[in-house]
Amino acid sequence: MGCSFSGLNALYDAVNGGGDVWINENRFKVVRQLGEGGFAYVYLVKEVVSDSSSALASGLAKKVKDPSHLSDDRTYAIKKVLIQNNEQLDLVREEIRVSSLFSHPNLLPLLDHSIISVKPTQEGSWNHEAYLLFPVHLDGTLLDNSKAMTARKEFFSASDVLQIFRQLCAGLKHMHNLEPPYAHNDVKPGNVLLSHRKGKCPLAILMDFGSTRPARKQIRSRSEALQLQEWASEHCSAPFRAPELWDCASDADIDERTDIWSLGCTLFAIMYEVSPFEYALGESGGSLQLAIINAQIKWPAGPKQPYPEELHHFVTWMLQPQPALRPRIDDIIYHVDKLVTKFSQ
Numbered sequence: 001m002g003c004s005f006s007g008l009n010a011l012y013d014a015v016n017g018g019g020d021v022w023i024n025e026n027r028f029k030v031v032r033q034l035g036e037g038g039f040a041y042v043y044l045v046k047e048v049v050s051d052s053s054s055a056l057a058s059g060l061a062k063k064v065k066d067p068s069h070l071s072d073d074r075t076y077a078i079k080k081v082l083i084q085n086n087e088q089l090d091l092v093r094e095e096i097r098v099s100s101l102f103s104h105p106n107l108l109p110l111l112d113h114s115i116i117s118v119k120p121t122q123e124g125s126w127n128h129e130a131y132l133l134f135p136v137h138l139d140g141t142l143l144d145n146s147k148a149m150t151a152r153k154e155f156f157s158a159s160d161v162l163q164i165f166r167q168l169c170a171g172l173k174h175m176h177n178l179e180p181p182y183a184h185n186d187v188k189p190g191n192v193l194l195s196h197r198k199g200k201c202p203l204a205i206l207m208d209f210g211s212t213r214p215a216r217k218q219i220r221s222r223s224e225a226l227q228l229q230e231w232a233s234e235h236c237s238a239p240f241r242a243p244e245l246w247d248c249a250s251d252a253d254i255d256e257r258t259d260i261w262s263l264g265c266t267l268f269a270i271m272y273e274v275s276p277f278e279y280a281l282g283e284s285g286g287s288l289q290l291a292i293i294n295a296q297i298k299w300p301a302g303p304k305q306p307y308p309e310e311l312h313h314f315v316t317w318m319l320q321p322q323p324a325l326r327p328r329i330d331d332i333i334y335h336v337d338k339l340v341t342k343f344s345q
């Protein structure tokens, strides 16, 4: 694990108009904040180079395995993770390890990282900060895009819905086909970056491997089942969480099809902005957990639906509450390819 850094809390200084950020031997200027998560801040940064050489000749070029990940204008995204205890440190180390297993155009690559020790301002033990460097995608997440479109009373075309979805399937197939298979565990529109392309449907990239783990687990006792539910309640976003992670049997074989459930919810959300179960949160006495366990989908009301029935059937097929009967990623890809052919303009 690389751990060199030129100054304590340097990123804060940079944001406040001070110095630059170093990740190992490479230096970056913070341009602005792009977003934030639970314990993380994401910044747009620009690599600082000593001469005006091309991106390929920059310091980063020596580190990055695939030159197509280098940006022509040297801009990237840095995620700064605040780490307060050993458990959080292990989680970030796992995110870094897992990210390095993947190499796929629809999965966000980790280009470099460093973890540094920082002395807290008040008395106390030393803590850590992790800096993760990624390619930057400035058109926002699928969630940001859906919200903006809903505000304008617009919808993605059926063709774009399917092609965005098809790309997410391609990224997930890469993870599900590893030996052992990995589950993303937090597939949702907020974890998909979009990049608009002229004359083509947007590029969709799945990110945030903080919850990604080997997918297959044999649950053989009540305490193992409860442990899994507790882990899921912290790591898998509730409206997109599969039923077996809410109410796990004491004798259950969990596999990567937890992601297929989330994928079904995500297809619904590409069309209608929210998870198909989110309505339960707005109903008095409504229970998200019950709606999910019973697979009670609420389709938008109204006589004229913006999408063909086939897309609704496709969502329902993925939202099979019994995991053993739920389709696998190859089944989904076979089906989506047929729909893409049918509905592409």
Ligand SMILES: Nc1ncnc2c1ncn2[C@@H]1O[C@H](COP(=O)(O)OP(=O)(O)OP(=O)(O)O)[C@@H](O)[C@H]1O
Pocket: 034, 035, 036, 037, 038, 039, 040, 042, 077, 079, 108, 134, 135, 136, 137, 138, 140, 141, 190, 191, 193, 207, 208, 210
């Ligand atoms: N590579 C990137 N390019 C552009 N924006 C990004 C990039 N990575 C992250 N972001 C922005 O930063 C936000 C937070 O990133 P991310 O989801 O990785 O953080 P997190 O702490 O894991 O979040 P959460 O707590 O929701 O899981 C994203 O929603 C997105 O808006």
